[in-house]
Amino acid sequence: MNSCGFYAPSMKISSSPSSSIGVNRIGFDLFVKKIRCSSEVVHGGVDRVSNTKSHVQRLVGKGCKLVGCGSAAPSLQISNDDLAKIVDTSDEWIAARTGIRNRRVLTGNESITGLATEAARKALEMAEVEPDDVDLILLCTSTPEDLFGGAPQIQKALGCKGNPLAFDITAACSGFIIGLVSASCYIRGGGFKNILVIGADALSRNVDWTDRGTCILFGDAAGAVLVQACDIEEDGLFSFDLHSDGDGNRHLNAAVQEKETDHELGTNGSARGFPPNESSYTCIKMNGTEVFRFAVGTVPQTIEASLAKAGLTHSDIDWLLLHQANQRIIDGVATRLEVPKDRVISNLANYGNTSAASIPLALDEAVRSGKVKQGQTIATAGFGAGLTWGSAILRWG
Ligand code: ACO
Numbered sequence: 001m002n003s004c005g006f007y008a009p010s011m012k013i014s015s016s017p018s019s020s021i022g023v024n025r026i027g028f029d030l031f032v033k034k035i036r037c038s039s040e041v042v043h044g045g046v047d048r049v050s051n052t053k054s055h056v057q058r059l060v061g062k063g064c065k066l067v068g069c070g071s072a073a074p075s076l077q078i079s080n081d082d083l084a085k086i087v088d089t090s091d092e093w094i095a096a097r098t099g100i101r102n103r104r105v106l107t108g109n110e111s112i113t114g115l116a117t118e119a120a121r122k123a124l125e126m127a128e129v130e131p132d133d134v135d136l137i138l139l140c141t142s143t144p145e146d147l148f149g150g151a152p153q154i155q156k157a158l159g160c161k162g163n164p165l166a167f168d169i170t171a172a173c174s175g176f177i178i179g180l181v182s183a184s185c186y187i188r189g190g191g192f193k194n195i196l197v198i199g200a201d202a203l204s205r206n207v208d209w210t211d212r213g214t215c216i217l218f219g220d221a222a223g224a225v226l227v228q229a230c231d232i233e234e235d236g237l238f239s240f241d242l243h244s245d246g247d248g249n250r251h252l253n254a255a256v257q258e259k260e261t262d263h264e265l266g267t268n269g270s271a272r273g274f275p276p277n278e279s280s281y282t283c284i285k286m287n288g289t290e291v292f293r294f295a296v297g298t299v300p301q302t303i304e305a306s307l308a309k310a311g312l313t314h315s316d317i318d319w320l321l322l323h324q325a326n327q328r329i330i331d332g333v334a335t336r337l338e339v340p341k342d343r344v345i346s347n348l349a350n351y352g353n354t355s356a357a358s359i360p361l362a363l364d365e366a367v368r369s370g371k372v373k374q375g376q377t378i379a380t381a382g383f384g385a386g387l388t389w390g391s392a393i394l395r396w397g
Helices: 023-038 080-084 091-098 112-127 151-158 172-190 246-251 288-310 327-337 355-368
Strands: 046-051 056-059 063-072 076-079 102-105 136-140 165-169 194-202 220-230 237-244 256-258 279-281 319-322 377-384 388-395
Touching: 063 112, 063 172, 063 237, 063 355, 063 388, 076 080, 080 091, 091 327, 102 220, 112 151, 112 194, 112 220, 112 355, 136 151, 136 172, 151 165, 151 194, 165 172, 172 194, 172 220, 172 237, 172 355, 172 377, 172 388, 194 355, 220 355, 237 288, 246 288, 288 327, 288 377, 288 388, 319 327, 319 355, 355 377
Parallel strands: 136 165, 136 194, 319 377
Antiparallel strands: 046 056, 063 220, 076 102, 194 220, 237 388, 256 279, 377 388
């Protein structure tokens, strides 16, 4: 992380196409030298095994790798034809403009906490890591089931003993990428060993089901990965690039608004506007054309930036895995980056835009189907509300 000096992804370095060492590695090595000058302890990350003699945390160089994944989706499937019964649209229009055919929607006793827990359990099983050995849970979501965050409920449901830290990251469709990068920083700079990064969203709860411009796009799901500390030589997160632009919020938001009805307490002569009215969030409001333009403009740029930081080129990418928002966006970015269609992962036909869940959900399906293999390089990018966007170049396994 730049602010604490452990990690300098935005450092300017010359990137040689032949180099397989990313900026994180280079930034890391510089940091090692810095530590050697100022401390008795060597290497970059902080190992949380305390040094009782000096009461100074021992610093040990760490890499991180993705060793497990899992996903879960609600049982109810809603097709384009189903939607055509409630808004003026058609399967032809939706499929041609977005690539989406079906989406899943939470019903009955299903919950985003339940889906996130199921996805996390599967990731732990694949990684062969016990819940007790998880030391951080990052729940990337914009739709927690509690205003104060949902991650601790997942920690409880998984039965992780020792009360590991669990908290939410809110960054809409970029949430998972930001969670992944955050996990790497906790491992490199904080000595954490097993981190669950979960992307889970139920935007169906915030969609205006009478607005054909938005309700056709979204679905609910959860996906998770287990990010594990490893030797720096095995490091599997080569580089990243993250951005936000609050000015673009006007194109895509679900803002808080006060309910208009005054409650009785407001009439007792107290200061005007106090106590405040109850408030809630509006449904998703989106200028689709502007968001489309933003995505096809920024996503190739951020992937180019990450590739340059990693010292890699387009031809080094085994798989392009973008946030699943619109097949036309995915195709446009793949064309710009000259990545052939057979190296692009896409499952949005079945799920629609599942926000923070879309990348780990698509990754999980690709890994379990044998498409993505151990050691392959993935260029991944998220983009969405905020506006936020970012990318990472990583190795699976
Ligand atoms: N069915 C039929 N017609 C429709 C529908 C629909 N569901 N929706 C819009 N139309 C109509 C419009 O009214 C318009 O009609 P008009 O020409 O008579 O005015 C026409 O189709 C074209 O509308 P556009 O909005 O220009 O259609 P476009 O091709 O841009 O597709 C879409 C709209 C699918 C929303 C596209 O703009 C898009 O995918 N944008 C990006 C969304 C996105 O990626 N979001 C990611 C972030 S989400 C997050 O972070 C939470």
